Amino acid sequence: MIIELVGAGLVISACLAIFFDEAVYSVAALASTLILTALLYGLNGAVYVAVFQFAVAVGTLSILFLSGEMLSEKPKNKTSPRKAVLVLAMGAALSVPMVIFSISSPNDVNVEASFGQALWNLRAVDVVLQGLVVLTVTLGIGIVLFKRKRSSQKLGDKD
């Protein structure tokens, strides 16, 4: 139950980090995202990673973000309470699938398996999805560059 709550808080704070209009509030939401991530690592037995995440990511990044924000301009409009509530509701809705559905198979874990076997048995779905994402991004960049080259050639012909 605690892990589910931490996961839901993680998604909600990530949504708030993106949708807040003021950069300082976004930075604070990101800091809470990183703290909750460290907590999640700790609850799942990855204590060393949790400590390192907490020490390095939360401390250093938050200070760097805040110092960077002091140098940048302030936004004119502020986040309305209605928008904040909407973002909270959206984050809560987005965190429902991870609690209800399951696509991983932790029962198939074989401690003696090689890294490749473990990767394929436990993470086949996301490895394939990541491959699809990379392929789509590559195709998109190729199309954009081709169009840009074509338009610059047309401009060159006109001149």
Added chain:
Amino acid sequence: MDFVILSMVLLAIGVYGLLTQRHLVKVFISIELIATAATLNFVMLSSQASREASQAFLILAFSTDTAVSAVILALLVIVSKKYGTSDISKVVKEEETKPEAESNAVN
């Protein structure tokens, strides 16, 4: 709870922010969210497979990620000082108008 879905949701939020936000700090936050989603996936894989050594490699990944973030933040500070704004669209507009102004000055 399924960590693959959690990391996918985090990745989706990060990609959405990267595509829609114009403020440089928000773009930076989106990149951080994407990196967090990727690391979360690997940490959970290693903890499920009970492999402590893999966590050591992930600590190295954290260090690299922090160094990259510091470099990006330095670039953000330079850009916001040079152009006086943190809005990407304004920076791009200013860069696009610069060659036209220069060619007008030459003519």
